[in-house]
Amino acid sequence: MNSSRPLILAHGGAGSRQVTPAQSTCLADAIAAGYSILAQGGSALAAVESTIGLLEQSGLFNAGRGANRQLDGAQRMDAAIMEGAHLKAGAVASIEGIVHPISAARLVLEETNHVLLVGPFAGKFSRHFKLTRHRSTGPSRRFPYDRMLSKHTRSTRERHGTVGAVALDRSGTVAAGASTGGIESMLPGRVGDTPLIGCGVYADNQSGAVSMTGIGEGIIRLVIAKSICDRLAMGKSPAVAARQVLRMLVSRINGSAGALVLSPDGRFSIRHVTPYMAAGWWNGIGQPTVQGQFP
Numbered sequence: 001m002n003s004s005r006p007l008i009l010a011h012g013g014a015g016s017r018q019v020t021p022a023q024s025t026c027l028a029d030a031i032a033a034g035y036s037i038l039a040q041g042g043s044a045l046a047a048v049e050s051t052i053g054l055l056e057q058s059g060l061f062n063a064g065r066g067a068n069r070q071l072d073g074a075q076r077m078d079a080a081i082m083e084g085a086h087l088k089a090g091a092v093a094s095i096e097g098i099v100h101p102i103s104a105a106r107l108v109l110e111e112t113n114h115v116l117l118v119g120p121f122a123g124k125f126s127r128h129f130k131l132t133r134h135r136s137t138g139p140s141r142r143f144p145y146d147r148m149l150s151k152h153t154r155s156t157r158e159r160h161g162t163v164g165a166v167a168l169d170r171s172g173t174v175a176a177g178a179s180t181g182g183i184e185s186m187l188p189g190r191v192g193d194t195p196l197i198g199c200g201v202y203a204d205n206q207s208g209a210v211s212m213t214g215i216g217e218g219i220i221r222l223v224i225a226k227s228i229c230d231r232l233a234m235g236k237s238p239a240v241a242a243r244q245v246l247r248m249l250v251s252r253i254n255g256s257a258g259a260l261v262l263s264p265d266g267r268f269s270i271r272h273v274t275p276y277m278a279a280g281w282w283n284g285i286g287q288p289t290v291q292g293q294f295p
């Protein structure tokens with residue numbers, strides 16, 4: 001059997017804000033937890049779910065307990081997970097009332113023949129599997145709809161902290177995942193790139209694994225995760241593939257994003273076209289590395 005050296009990367013969002021010390025510690029702990037699954041021979045899929053689950057649980061990021069609110073005050077979350085051996089994928093969009101959308105996504109992958117469940121039906125599915133509930137106590141806003149429409153178009157503030165991970169396990173399989181509460185000032189029902197396979201997340205043992213963060217509308221329009229994987233499949237390195245696609249995102253549509261890119265031979269790149277990106281990685285040597293910027 002082919003034996004790869006395990007490796008995991010995780011991110012806590014890309015944007016205009018520097019990572020906080022608490023977020024940095026949490027990322028390092030989540031990376032270490034995911035790595036220990038890989039070191040014991042666990043799957044890349046399990047490591048990605050576990051790492052993202054700890055970040056969702058922390059309340060420090062825009063995912064799970066800390067998810068952003070839409071303009072009506074509700075937390076509606078998106079998540080996806082994919083593995084590269086059989087190209088299996090699962091995702092949930094606009095899900096409410098649970099701590100771990102990433103686990104709901106994995107259950108869609110494992111327990112159904114579908115790829116994406118949305119809204120109240122995704123919530124019903126996760127309650128069926130007894131995923132931990134989260135009672136959101138935020139403001140319920142009763143803005144008239146035209147006020148929400150003008151507020152969403154005028155918004156220039158960026159809120160970050162989407163979480164994601166990519167991993168390579170001992171068997172040589174890669175996996176990718178991401179979980180988010182979306183962006184600032186979203187209309188109710190807005191869905192970003194995160195739960196859309198090929199946009200926010202992609203994994204294929206014949207190319208690599210990618211987890212995106214940034215303004216989802218641009219990432220969707222250029223199908224960024226799959227575009228990066230296509231370049232890996234053509235023989236480009238993770239650094240070159242990420243650079244070319246992120247450059248295109250900026251030059252064609254003035255998009256804003258950061259990417260974790262991992263190839264099945266263990267080469268990787270963390271790249272962003274935002275001022276900051278909170279991310280880190282570990283291959284079991286020394287301590288996990290976490291930084292707020294990647295040149």
Ligand code: ASP
Pocket residue numbers: 013014159160161162180181182183191192193194212213214215216217
């Ligand atoms: N990509 C996420 C979205 O658009 C947000 C982010 O990554 O910060 O929903």
